[in-house]
Amino acid sequence: MAHRVDLNSDMGEGFGPWAMGDDKALLQTVTSANIACGFHAGDADTMAKTMAWAVQQNVGIGAHPGFDDLQGFGRRRMDVPLATLANQVRYQIGAAQAMARSVGGTVRHLKLHGALSNMASTDADLARACYEAALEVAPDIIIMGLAGTAMETVARDLKCAWAGEIFADRAYNADATLVDRRQPGAMIHDPDEAARRMVAMVKAGAILTEGGGKIETRIDTICVHGDSAEAVVLARGVRAGLEEAGIEVRAFDGATL
DSSP: OOOOOOEEEEEOBBTBBOOOOOOHHTTOOSSSEEEESSSSOOOOHHHHOOOOOOHHTTOOOEEEEEOOTTTTTSSSSOOOOOHHHHHHHHHHHHHHHHHOOOOOOOOOEEEEEHHHHHHTTOOOOHHHHHHHHHHHHHHHEEEEEEEEEEHHHHHHHHHHHHHHEEEEEEEEEESSSSOOTTSSTTTTTHHHHHHHHHHHHHHTTEEEEETTTTEOOOOEEEEOOOOSSSHHHHHHHHHHHHHHHTEOOOOOOOOOO
16 A cells, blocks of 8 residues: 655744744755744744745645744643634734735645644634634635544534644654653654654554554644754654655645545
């Protein structure tokens, strides 16, 4: 059986004169880019620059909305009314769409960021509020979310285009959620280890957890976080490992579940 998978990274997360990650180099390796929309990170100039690079490299552009929390980089859990959160998602997608058009691109997918994503992975009502808001603004947008979680359940109910995501640089709990960054072993820094894990998961069609569990799910895309010092090396290592194992790396289709 032939296997193929998308490789994505979160980027455009600098702000003003403060750069974060080597987005230009990452865009030579990944096939999809999730670009910050100015709430947890990013600004108009950073969005435009990063999206222009993505267009040049023929990399799929995604809106990457998060909590309105620049200081906390969107990684702090926040109690935001669902109606307000829905408006914030609409606002951020609108900004992403406008900026993408200005550089000759289009926004093809949506991926929630940080704490917002982690909360939506276990809170179906929160996931639904975000996804319904996104689909109201962009009915054909592909929803990228954590495979095997409440996000996937909501996407199935909404009958929207879906891309199930796993992480190359994170460890997994037994319920398919990510191990908290503060816990030992939560982050994976070695490219060879990350590549081995991703090849095993894609071929198994399942998330392999830290406790030895196996959660069968559709895997469409693999994320390498773009904000770490080793992001480029990790992304290159994962892509090389996938291709050496006979797994084709290309942008996802976003089929319904």
